[in-house]
Amino acid sequence: MKIxxxxxxxxxxxxxxxxxxxxxxxxxxxxxxxxxxxxxxxxMMGLANVATGLIYKIPMPIEPMKVLAVVAIAQHWxxxxxxxxxxxxxxxxxxxxxxxxxxxxxxxxPKSVVRGIQATLGILLAVEAVKxxxxxxxxxxxxxxxxxxxxxxxxxxxxxxxxxxxxxIVAFQxxxxxxxxxxxxxxxxxxxxxxxxxxxxVLAGFAQIPLTITNATIATAALxxxxxxxxxxxxxxxxxxxxxxxxxxxxxxxxxMCHGSGGLAGQYYFGARTGGTNLIEGAIEITLGLxxxxxxxxxxxxxxxxxxxxxxxxxxxxxxxxxxxxRPGRDLIPLVFTVAVSLLANMAVxxxxxxxxxYGMEKWWGKTxx
Numbered sequence: 001m002k003i004x005x006x007x008x009x010x011x012x013x014x015x016x017x018x019x020x021x022x023x024x025x026x027x028x029x030x031x032x033x034x035x036x037x038x039x040x041x042x043x044m045m046g047l048a049n050v051a052t053g054l055i056y057k058i059p060m061p062i063e064p065m066k067v068l069a070v071v072a073i074a075q076h077w078x079x080x081x082x083x084x085x086x087x088x089x090x091x092x093x094x095x096x097x098x099x100x101x102x103x104x105x106x107x108x109x110p111k112s113v114v115r116g117i118q119a120t121l122g123i124l125l126a127v128e129a130v131k132x133x134x135x136x137x138x139x140x141x142x143x144x145x146x147x148x149x150x151x152x153x154x155x156x157x158x159x160x161x162x163x164x165x166x167x168x169i170v171a172f173q174x175x176x177x178x179x180x181x182x183x184x185x186x187x188x189x190x191x192x193x194x195x196x197x198x199x200x201x202v203l204a205g206f207a208q209i210p211l212t213i214t215n216a217t218i219a220t221a222a223l224x225x226x227x228x229x230x231x232x233x234x235x236x237x238x239x240x241x242x243x244x245x246x247x248x249x250x251x252x253x254x255x256x257m258c259h260g261s262g263g264l265a266g267q268y269y270f271g272a273r274t275g276g277t278n279l280i281e282g283a284i285e286i287t288l289g290l291x292x293x294x295x296x297x298x299x300x301x302x303x304x305x306x307x308x309x310x311x312x313x314x315x316x317x318x319x320x321x322x323x324x325x326x327r328p329g330r331d332l333i334p335l336v337f338t339v340a341v342s343l344l345a346n347m348a349v350x351x352x353x354x355x356x357x358x359y360g361m362e363k364w365w366g367k368t369x370x
Contacts, residue, residue, distance in 0.1 A: 015272025040253010053278025116338025132309025
């Protein structure tokens with residue numbers, strides 16, 4: 001059977017909304033706290049989604065780089081420092097792709113460690129999701145029920161129903177944007193001081209690199225192999241993609257962006273199967289950026305967190321399920337160490353710990369069998 005590259009239906013629309021759970025909170029912070037231009041933020045993300053969908057012809061999430069985003073929001077970075085951090089990441093990922101470093105890292109990373117990183121992300125998403133659901137338990141439980149009942153529906157996909165429900169609640173509360181805020185706003189031309197490129201690396205960029213290596217690149221490539229075995233994408237291609245888009249988009253208001261196994265799991269869970277998902281999501285983001293830039297921060301912040309939390313919770317659980325294909329016994333130990341250390345410290349340290357345990361066991365096992 002021929003695999004379709006693009007479909008445009010309710011299922012793909014629902015899939016395009018599958019990773020909104022991680023986008024909304026960071027988008028609000030970037031725009032409301034750091035003063036990032038909403039038009040540039042959304043239009044550049046939309047263009048990145050469209051380009052990625054056309055290139056790969058499968059669902060391929062475009063997400064904020066989370067370490068950079070959290071630090072930038074917590075420290076109230078200026079927009080120019082955020083743009084500089086994106087450019088810095090572009091340099092890093094082009095270098096990793098051009099030198100083959102990312103490919104070599106992927107080759108030495110066993111499945112048990114990759115699954116450990118995915119399981120960790122699933123747990124972290126689930127924990128954050130419960131916090132969001134706690135803002136409205138009744139609505140959160142209802143949203144979970146809607147997902148479980150309608151997830152496979154072709155005519156009323158769960159993510160579409162939940163987005164419409166959220167907008168209806170915002171409208172009922174009288175928090176929809178005023179008509180005079182809806183106007184055409186092109187993305188700006190932006191820039192930064194060269195010194196800010198290095199400053200951003202010191203402040204958060206170097207801490208972002210290991211997470212992007214593990215979750216956004218190696219784990220995403222592995223998940224693509226699980227979901228779309230006939231259309232594999234190498235870590236080298238993902239690295240080139242992340243590098244090029246981060247070298248270009250900061251000059252037009254774009255934030256630091258990457259891929260991510262959590263976003264892909266979310267898209268797939270809610271129905272994404274083709275590159276049409278990216279084209280749909282890109283069109284939504286470009287439209288929001290061009291016509292709703294003045295109102296978007298208020299609209300995002302008004303959207304019920306309990307609905308987003310319900311979606312994130314089920315995606316988090318989905319991510320942990322991939323650990324089931326790790327063989328019991330020797331392979332399970334590095335996975336457990338990866339998860340435990342990641343939760344106690346961070347995923348970069350957990351990744352290193354998992355590798356150390358895996359190769360330490362191999363060396364010890366080799367000695368005992370001689």
